Amino acid sequence: MEGIAIMTSGGDAAGMNPAVKSAVDYSIKQGLKPFLIRNGLRGMIDGDIAEATREDVSGILHRGGTVLRSSRSKRFFEYEYRKQAYDNLQKLGINKLIVIGGDGSFAALNQFYADFGVPFAGIPATIDNDIPGTDYCLGVDTALNMIRDSIDSIRDTATSFSRAFVIETMGRHCGYLAMVSALSSGAEICIVPELEYDLDAIGERLRKDMKDGRGYILAIVAEGTNMAEYLTRWIKVNLNMEARLTVLGHVQRGGSPTVRDRIMAYKFAVAAVDSLQAGNTNKIMIYKDGVLGTEDIETVNSTKVELNDQILQLCEHLSK
Ligand SMILES: Nc1ncnc2c1ncn2[C@@H]1O[C@H](COP(=O)(O)OP(=O)(O)OP(=O)(O)O)[C@@H](O)[C@H]1O
Ligand SMILES: O=P(O)(O)OC[C@H]1O[C@](O)(CO)[C@@H](O)[C@@H]1O
């Protein structure tokens, strides 16, 4: 029986657990022998690998984070440690890999493929939604719902005190979480790396709104802009309104996966096993314009992520 190993890597994302479960269940159905690598790339180097049992993957589907645990590994950048990881796989008869993670994890596995020719399939899982070629990455819907709940709570106190709240979302260099959250919570300001902002215009617009009775302000800022603290001070001085900053932080990564993340996890996992069974060597599973497909890792690595035009257009007026 051919050995296939499944791992999670990089920032954890809701949907990783259902993806692991589906990948194991479907691999068994396909006559493969699934293994689980714990602790991501670090575990691959340290040989933290064992054959998957049904118990390993039962009762995990609804849990946030990753039961396999994850890591960011400096050692994996060095050939010596990748070779150690390869030897670990060889000993167990593993010759196919499924990596559930983000762009960094895919780059890592592509380097591993270049070194040792071990085929892999990548399942996009990162709240950043920053993987070129796919409209969707596991974890994004759960994170958006988490952010929505937080903003709804913040709105309660903002209205009670007639204050402005600047809310910083994660996403690394990508403004997707900030934009969708600004739209879904009716925020007044949205500052993201993808859109130029104009504070003078924002000031003029909001001063007029305040004259017309606006009592509070919600501003959503993507962490990639590094603008949250500055904007908070700017509001105090320029709009003469009390302002507070809330950095949502890692709360955005937690929580039970939403229905969307569970279903997408299932689809991506089945597609990943099928892709490897079809003889593909280094493909990333994608979901583009409502259709499931695959993309070459080289294309994913060399393309800049582009955000949906419609979302950009809908948000434009919130940055001026
Ligand atoms: N070019 C590379 N060569 C070897 N290893 C790499 C390379 N790029 C990334 N890695 C490894 O992949 C790990 C995961 O990447 P990274 O930390 O960027 O997270 P990610 O998978 O992009 O997920 P997220 O962005 O959601 O946190 C890195 O910590 C590093 O160990
Ligand atoms: O968990 P860490 O290592 O602090 O990394 C935080 C980063 O990971 C992410 O949550 C996912 O990539 C980013 O949005 C954020 O910038």
Ligand SMILES: [Mg+2]
């Ligand atoms: Mg990443």
